Amino acid sequence: MPFLLEVDLGTESLTALANKIINYVRLADMTRWRWPVLFWLPxxxxxxxxxxxTDTTIPDLVATASGDEH
Structure with a gap:
């Protein structure tokens, strides 16, 4: 399954990242594109x-994961 990967190195503001999520959702709403997006956070x-x-309502289109130990 194809997917998009956003690797966050911690250089962008969290507001900028939240806006990226919102924009990916808008893109999916405006087109037939439905590839999931994984945001890898440090x-x-x-x-x-x-x-x-993002009000904890990140849509199914977007997944998040982090690189540190939980």
Whole structure:
């Protein structure tokens, strides 16, 4: 299954990342494109914060994971 990968190195603001998620969802809503997007984040804290910023309602189109140990 094809998917898109966004690797976050911690250099962008969390607001910018949240906006990327919103824009991927908008793109999917406006087109027939339905590839999932995986956001790989450098820490669990950053991953949890992005969920909070997106009201914890990240759609099925978007998945998150982090590189540190849980």
């Amino acid at each position: 820490s669990t804290r950053r991953e949890l914060t992005i969920h909070i910023l």
